[in-house]
Amino acid sequence: QKEVEQNSGPLSVPEGAIASLNCTYSDRGSQSFFWYRQYSGKSPELIMFIYSNGDKEDGRFTAQLNKASQYVSLLIRDSQPSDSATYLCNNFNKFYFGSGTKLNVKP
Amino acid sequence: DTGVSQDPRHKITKRGQNVTFRCDPISEHNRLYWYRQTLGQGPEFLTYFQNEAQLEKSRLLSDRFSAERPKGSFSTLEIQRTEQGDSAMYLCASSPRTAPEQFFGPGTRLTVL
Numbered sequence: 211q212k213e214v215e216q217n218s219g220p221l222s223v224p225e226g227a228i229a230s231l232n233c234t235y236s237d238r239g240s241q242s243f244f245w246y247r248q249y250s251g252k253s254p255e256l257i258m259f260i261y262s263n264g265d266k267e268d269g270r271f272t273a274q275l276n277k278a279s280q281y282v283s284l285l286i287r288d289s290q291p292s293d294s295a296t297y298l299c300n301n302f303n304k305f306y307f308g309s310g311t312k313l314n315v316k317p
Numbered sequence: 318d319t320g321v322s323q324d325p326r327h328k329i330t331k332r333g334q335n336v337t338f339r340c341d342p343i344s345e346h347n348r349l350y351w352y353r354q355t356l357g358q359g360p361e362f363l364t365y366f367q368n369e370a371q372l373e374k375s376r377l378l379s380d381r382f383s384a385e386r387p388k389g390s391f392s393t394l395e396i397q398r399t400e401q402g403d404s405a406m407y408l409c410a411s412s413p414r415t416a417p418e419q420f421f422g423p424g425t426r427l428t429v430l
Contacts, residue, residue: 307359
């Protein structure tokens with residue numbers, strides 16, 4: 211079992227819809243998770259981080275952490291074609307990244 | 318602040334040769350990380366420095382890989398006796414003292430023929 215697991219996708223959503231990206235992790239003691247966005251041929255860039263159970267909102271992005279169920283999610287509201295990228299879930303405590311979920315937002 | 322820089326951006330080498338990559342972190346960032354990324358995969362952790370101390374090293378890393386950060390500023394990653402399986406993008410990232418988020422450099426793409 212991988213430390214951090216993500217569905218590789220691709221996840222396709224129409225422009226303006228909500229995109230939901232999910233990540234599960236195996237280390238029950240982990241506390242800090244980051245979401246990075248990676249455009250094709252580019253390096254990852256930070257979108258959001260979350261430390262505590264519940265939701266954290268930043269503009270069109272909402273990160274959710276459920277420690278009991280060991281999953282982290284990222285919701286992107288009003289998806290735009292410019293959101294099309296691979297989204298990486300990162301367990302900061304263990305330096306692990308998931309393999310990423312490719313998101314396609316169709317105009 | 319010019320961001321994390323890496324040199325070279327591309328490296329083509331023959332199997333068996335040694336290669337060295339350099340990473341210059343963002344000024345004042347005391348933490349530095351090296352990752353390897355292959356197509357369709359997320360970054361794979363290689364090693365982590367806090368100032369000049371190497372605090373974490375992946376168990377996946379063979380003895381052919383070594384990293385240094387001699388003065389707590391730039392870092393080098395050396396791969397000895399390269400193999401075709403070493404072909405990947407090598408990413409460097411740095412973090413400031415007061416926050417955990419990592420800022421990535423543009424990467425060095427290694428091709429081993």
